[in-house]
Amino acid sequence: METTAKRVQQPSPVPSAAAAAHAPVQQTLERYSRRHRRDASPVSAEVMAAEQAAREQRERKANPYQLDWQSQGTMLYLQSRAGAPVPLVNGDRVAAFDMDGTLIRTRSGRKFPTGRTDWLWLLPCIPDRLRKLHADGWKLVIFTNQNGISTGNQPVADIKGKILDIIKDVGVPMSAFVASADDLYRKPAVNMWSFMTAQHNGGIPVNKDMSVYVGDAAGRPAAWDGDDKTKKDFSASDRKFAHNCGISFYTPEEYFLHEKPAKFS
Numbered sequence: 001m002e003t004t005a006k007r008v009q010q011p012s013p014v015p016s017a018a019a020a021a022h023a024p025v026q027q028t029l030e031r032y033s034r035r036h037r038r039d040a041s042p043v044s045a046e047v048m049a050a051e052q053a054a055r056e057q058r059e060r061k062a063n064p065y066q067l068d069w070q071s072q073g074t075m076l077y078l079q080s081r082a083g084a085p086v087p088l089v090n091g092d093r094v095a096a097f098d099m100d101g102t103l104i105r106t107r108s109g110r111k112f113p114t115g116r117t118d119w120l121w122l123l124p125c126i127p128d129r130l131r132k133l134h135a136d137g138w139k140l141v142i143f144t145n146q147n148g149i150s151t152g153n154q155p156v157a158d159i160k161g162k163i164l165d166i167i168k169d170v171g172v173p174m175s176a177f178v179a180s181a182d183d184l185y186r187k188p189a190v191n192m193w194s195f196m197t198a199q200h201n202g203g204i205p206v207n208k209d210m211s212v213y214v215g216d217a218a219g220r221p222a223a224w225d226g227d228d229k230t231k232k233d234f235s236a237s238d239r240k241f242a243h244n245c246g247i248s249f250y251t252p253e254e255y256f257l258h259e260k261p262a263k264f265s
Helices: 017-039 045-062 126-135 156-170 191-199 237-245 252-257
Strands: 067-072 075-080 094-097 139-145 175-179 212-214 248-250
Touching: 067 156, 075 156, 075 191, 126 139, 126 156, 139 191, 156 175, 175 191, 212 237, 212 252, 237 248, 248 252
Parallel strands: 094 139, 094 212, 139 175, 212 248
Antiparallel strands: 067 075, 075 175
16 A cells, blocks of 8 residues: 655754844845845036036146156156157256155154155245246256166155155146166166156256266265264265266265265265
């Protein structure tokens, strides 16, 4: 005789505590998604144009000279955009500067900057002096070693942004060249200078007898200024850079404050 097995109804699984807690959140997300799809409407051309205009206005405020960063190997440099209202200056007289310890110092007082905004002018007179040089027709250039980019200690965006902030604060266009690694572009090698004179001076020959480079890595000994607390310069790479380029060299104190040259080795 055939018998029929009686099916036993299995109890419904009890949801875990995590699943139970997640359910309301998931339901809320699903309701939001349905409402978003229902309420979404195309953005008008006028709104998109207004948003684009606002973005461009913010960009012009942050980068008034419309300078863009370019690269040549590991070297970074600034270039004017086509049609920039105030393009970078080309000329036979070049006033070139190191950045850290020459034009600026850290706001925090630390040896190395903590970020893009961690800077102050080394001397209060520097911005006015740069403006005067520009008004007199000098080509203003920053040449700076920033090996921290390649080692990961300094974000490249911080360095790029800081230089644009410096230029904006001065209020005149300045060229800038950054050696981002310990290689052929790093001072005291002349490759940044050679690249600038050959390709970023509008074909105008540089008058080396009239051009200058200002830097704080000058090979000065400890207490060179008569203050026992003053440390010796970390190197003489800026002085050597100027020598290798064939142009006159000054420390920041000599150039901006007209102090007498200090001893060096």
